[in-house]
Amino acid sequence: MTRAGIALAFIVYLMSSLQAGAEAAKTEKDGKWETGDGSPTYNITADGTVDWYTFSGFRRYHSECHTCHGPDGEGSSYAPALVQSVKALSYPEFMLIVATGRQEVDTAKQSKMPALGNNLNVSCYIEDIYVYLKARGDGVVPRGRPAKRAEKPASAEKHEKDCFGDK
């Protein structure tokens, strides 16, 4: 093998082990999953059971976002397909857009993403909505209501109470 060949083989090896590392770095706590960088993510078991947050995200998406963004995150003539958008958006970027809104300027098309940061039905479930859309974008959850889901973790119950301010 040439030196360049050896260097290339080494880079390929490094990249594959890095990727394996990223996979392995996915962790779970009380039924909630996150990637190595701390971003929320989904978990789907071999029999198609989705984690609670992915299921919750499906429900919240369809109560707060689908009227504009279309069923199952597939987009509409008015608003973009979020299953595509999340492929390019980090979780913080996604949160920022949802909280503060966005408007397309300098185009003939008048479309506006409302700022939803003060809507508790959105902000209390923003992670859920993100992981649901991620799972859809990665093609691991089919369109429609997930058939099988994990039980609701006690920590999800507590988060809701705290977030909505119910004592």
Ligand code: HEC
């Ligand atoms: C009233 C209609 C409406 C609702 C409700 C709505 N959106 Fe939007 N959203 C839009 C429009 C229109 C855009 C495109 C804005 C632009 O012109 O850049 C958009 C853009 C976005 C973007 C940026 C997409 C990209 O590719 O840059 C994200 C992320 C997003 N919306 C998330 C959400 C989520 C999550 C919800 C529900 C919690 C939601 N939206 C509810 C209309 C809406």
